[in-house]
Amino acid sequence: MNVHGIxxxxxxxxxxxxxxxxxxDGWQRPAEYDIPHINKKTLAYIVKPEYIEDKVLLKKMRRADKFSKMAVIAASDAIKDSGLDIEKNRIGVILSTAFxxxxxxxxxxxxxxxxxxxxVSPITFSNSVHNAAASYxxxxxxxxxxxxxxxxxxxxFQSALQLAQTWINDNCCDHVLVGAVDVCGEVMRYVFDKKSGSSADGKIRPFNFSAPSNPVPGEGSVFFLVSGRSAENAYCRIADIDFN
Incomplete structure (x- = not known):
C-alpha cells in the first residue's frame, strides 16, 4: 500500500x-490555556483558529464543529498533495479517533x-455524532x-490502516483517505489535569525510565491518501501493519 499524499x-x-x-526549528514551549471551573492553566498543543480558516473549502460547513473542520482540511490537503486525478466514486474515507x-x-x-x-440545538447533536466528520x-x-x-x-489509526488495506484488496475502491483526528477541548483539559497533569516545563520525556514523565495534551488531524498502485512520486510504501 503506497502513500501518495499527506x-x-x-x-x-x-x-x-x-x-x-x-x-x-526544534522544540517550542506549548501555549498555556485555562482549565474550566478551576483557577488554573495547563500547557497544551492547540490548533489556532486562523489555521482552520478556509472559506472556499468550508463554505458549506459554517456550523460544523472544530473536529469536523480539522478533518476536512487535512483530508482535502492530502488529495491536493498527491497531484493525482482520481475518480471520486473510487475513493474511500476512513477516519480514526480516540475520543x-x-x-x-x-x-x-x-x-x-x-x-x-x-x-437544544439539533445542529450541535448532529455534530456530536462520531461519523459526522467523515460525512463532512x-x-x-x-x-x-x-x-x-x-x-x-x-x-x-492502525486499525484504520488495516481496514484501508482490506478495502483496496477487495477492490472496494482504488484510493483511501485514511487519517486520525482528535481535539483537546475544555473538558479534556479538565480531565487531563485531574487524572495526570501536564508536564511542568512542557517537555515530553517518553524514554525517561528513572522517573515518571507527564505528557502534554494536544490536538490535530492528519490524513494520508493511500492505494495499492505504485507511483514514482509516492512518499513511501506501507509493507505491513501489525500491533499488539
Missing part, C-alpha cells in the same frame, strides 16, 4: 511544509441541562465511495 493540521500550522519547518467530537458531545449535554430537551469530508470533497469512522482509545 495532509496535516497541528498546533504549528497547516501542511507538510509547516510540519517540516517546525521539526527544523471523537467529545467537546461537542458535552456542549450538547450542557444545553440539555440549561434549556431542556426541547431547547465526503460532502466537501464530493466523494461517493464508502466512509467509516474507527473509534478506539488505543491503536485506532
Amino acid at each position: 495532509g496535516i493540521l497541528f498546533s504549528g500550522g497547516r501542511g507538510i511544509l509547516s510540519f517540516e519547518n517546525v521539526l527544523k 471523537g467530537a467529545h467537546q461537542t458531545s458535552f456542549d450538547f449535554l450542557d444545553d440539555i441541562i440549561d434549556y431542556g430537551e426541547v431547547g 469530508i465526503a460532502c466537501a470533497l464530493d466523494i461517493t465511495g464508502p466512509t467509516l469512522t474507527v473509534t478506539r482509545f488505543f491503536f485506532s
Whole structure:
C-alpha cells in the first residue's frame, strides 16, 4: 500500500511544509490555556483558529464543529498533495479517533441541562455524532465511495490502516483517505489535569525510565491518501501493519 499524499493540521500550522519547518526549528514551549471551573492553566498543543480558516473549502460547513473542520482540511490537503486525478466514486474515507467530537458531545449535554430537551440545538447533536466528520469530508470533497469512522482509545489509526488495506484488496475502491483526528477541548483539559497533569516545563520525556514523565495534551488531524498502485512520486510504501 503506497502513500501518495499527506495532509496535516497541528498546533504549528497547516501542511507538510509547516510540519517540516517546525521539526527544523526544534522544540517550542506549548501555549498555556485555562482549565474550566478551576483557577488554573495547563500547557497544551492547540490548533489556532486562523489555521482552520478556509472559506472556499468550508463554505458549506459554517456550523460544523472544530473536529469536523480539522478533518476536512487535512483530508482535502492530502488529495491536493498527491497531484493525482482520481475518480471520486473510487475513493474511500476512513477516519480514526480516540475520543471523537467529545467537546461537542458535552456542549450538547450542557444545553440539555440549561434549556431542556426541547431547547437544544439539533445542529450541535448532529455534530456530536462520531461519523459526522467523515460525512463532512465526503460532502466537501464530493466523494461517493464508502466512509467509516474507527473509534478506539488505543491503536485506532492502525486499525484504520488495516481496514484501508482490506478495502483496496477487495477492490472496494482504488484510493483511501485514511487519517486520525482528535481535539483537546475544555473538558479534556479538565480531565487531563485531574487524572495526570501536564508536564511542568512542557517537555515530553517518553524514554525517561528513572522517573515518571507527564505528557502534554494536544490536538490535530492528519490524513494520508493511500492505494495499492505504485507511483514514482509516492512518499513511501506501507509493507505491513501489525500491533499488539
